Amino acid sequence: MKVILTKDHHELGINGSLVEVSEGYARNYLIPNSLAVIATKNVMTHYEDRKKARANKEAAIRERARELAAKIGELGLTVNAKVGEEGRLFGAVTNKDIAQLLADQHQLEIDKKQIEIPFAIKAVGDHSVNIKLHPEVSTQLRVTVQPEA
Numbered sequence: 001m002k003v004i005l006t007k008d009h010h011e012l013g014i015n016g017s018l019v020e021v022s023e024g025y026a027r028n029y030l031i032p033n034s035l036a037v038i039a040t041k042n043v044m045t046h047y048e049d050r051k052k053a054r055a056n057k058e059a060a061i062r063e064r065a066r067e068l069a070a071k072i073g074e075l076g077l078t079v080n081a082k083v084g085e086e087g088r089l090f091g092a093v094t095n096k097d098i099a100q101l102l103a104d105q106h107q108l109e110i111d112k113k114q115i116e117i118p119f120a121i122k123a124v125g126d127h128s129v130n131i132k133l134h135p136e137v138s139t140q141l142r143v144t145v146q147p148e149a
Contacts, residue, residue, distance in 0.1 A: 001026045003036035004047050016047050065134035072108065072131055076142045077101055083124055083147040093121035093145060098129060102141075121145060 001023040005015055012019045018039055021030065030036035037043055079101060082090045095115035102108045116130040124145050132138040 002039040003030060004039050004043055005030075005036050007035050009035060016051055018044075062134055062136060065137040068108070069131075069133055069137050069139035072102075072110075072133075072141055073139045075106055076144060077105065079121075079143060079145045080148045081124075081145055087124040087147075089122050089124070089145065091122075093117075093127075093143065095129075098141070098143060115141075 002018060002020055003026050005013055005017045005019060008014045012021070019036075021036075026036060026038070031038070077098065079093050079097065081093065084090055095112045095117055098115050098117075099110050099112040102110050110131060110133075114132050116132060118130070121127050121129075121143065124147060127143045127145065129141045129143050130138055131141055
């Protein structure tokens with residue numbers, strides 16, 4: 001019997017997949033537990049339309065992420081920090097600080113979880129920070145740390 005999964009199933013596949021299962025398994029387990037529906041012509045059409053809509057939405061999100069990555073790649077961020085001897089900072093510049101400064105200096109709302117700092121920024125100078133905007137899109141941001149006046 002052919003069914004379309006309505007939820008991800010660890011053995012059969014992901015939501016929207018057309019799978020062939022035994023009739024008893026479908027009628028006694030998958031359909032009563034809302035894991036699948038019988039693959040009729042109308043249901044197939046409905047799921048194909050949903051799949052196309054989801055693909056279009058994902059493409060739009062990916063395109064916005066690419067545009068934002070291009071914009072961020074051109075920017076530079078300046079951080080004023082308290083500095084001790086030998087150019088060492090009191091504390092460190094964190095991803096939270098960078099997200100706040102992007103909002104303040106450039107009016108860009110980036111979640112702090114998207115900012116990846118390879119090692120703690122604890123010294124004056126130029127540093128590179130990776131910003132992952134989408135699973136397929138990331139960019140580098142130049143961060144300049146300078147002493148407070």
